[in-house]
């Protein structure tokens with residue numbers, strides 16, 4: 722990809738848009754902190770406004786440095802609206818634990834989340850679009866794009882890819898046990914954290930798979946019993962390594 726930011730400062734700029742106010746001590750503008758959250762996920766919510774109406778669309782995303790990408794059908798309202806370039810906010814969140822306090826008020830969640838702000842634009846340049854359509858496969862399954870039946874002109878035409886350079890971003894993380902009020906400490910109810918993980922399951926091969934066809938190295942990160950966020954982070958590292966060699 723062409724748009725990876727080189728020699729970027731270690732933190733994102735801070736403005737009224739991304740300055741953390743509530744529980745700001747849980748937040749960070751650090752690029753590595755934001756990227757760690759982006760690397761660990763594949764689902765996001767993209768928020769934007771069309772004629773005064775807010776929309777918040779769940780979708781797959783991928784990123785290369787400061788460039789975020791998502792894609793969809795060329796007929797999608799979201800994507801058609803973004804054509805001219807529009808302000809957008811892309812949010813990723815991971816649920817890590819249920820935090821059970823001794824009062825309802827102090828119940829909480831452990832989480833990692835990132836909010837990224839920028840101007841979303843359609844990738845019009847055919848080469849940039851073609852590279853992005855490889856990226857959407859290889860970011861998750863490094864090396865798989867070259868193993869697949871190649872994309873047709875019709876498939877490419879039917880697919881719109883959006884790119885958004887991150888102008889500002891913030892990360893917010895809660896990773897601790899309950900925050901009960903001191904006087905609630907003697908209340909006789911169980912309190913603590915119930916960790917939550919998304920785990921990779923056993924594979925279910927496609928019916929009619931060609932005899933002798935096995936999973937390739939591209940899927941090596943996705944082993945049964947492994948945490949999905951760890952597998953996605955490993956895949957991102959491999960993808961970045963391959964992109965650096967290209």
Ligand SMILES: Cc1cc2nc3c(=O)[nH]c(=O)nc-3n(C[C@H](O)[C@H](O)[C@H](O)COP(=O)(O)OP(=O)(O)OC[C@H]3O[C@@H](n4cnc5c(N)ncnc54)[C@H](O)[C@@H]3O)c2cc1C
Nearest residue numbers: 738739740741742743814830832833834835836891892893
């Ligand atoms: C899974 C999950 C569950 C949550 N549940 C609750 C809940 O039940 N109640 C509740 O009040 N809050 C909850 N939060 C926190 C919530 O996301 C907000 O941080 C919080 O509500 C404060 O919002 P605000 O707009 O007032 O924050 P402000 O601090 O005013 O927001 C200012 C800026 O700070 C940054 N920011 C704010 N929140 C986040 C974030 N989560 N991640 C990254 N950057 C951020 C953004 O750049 C934002 O524009 C939850 C978060 C997650 C990830």
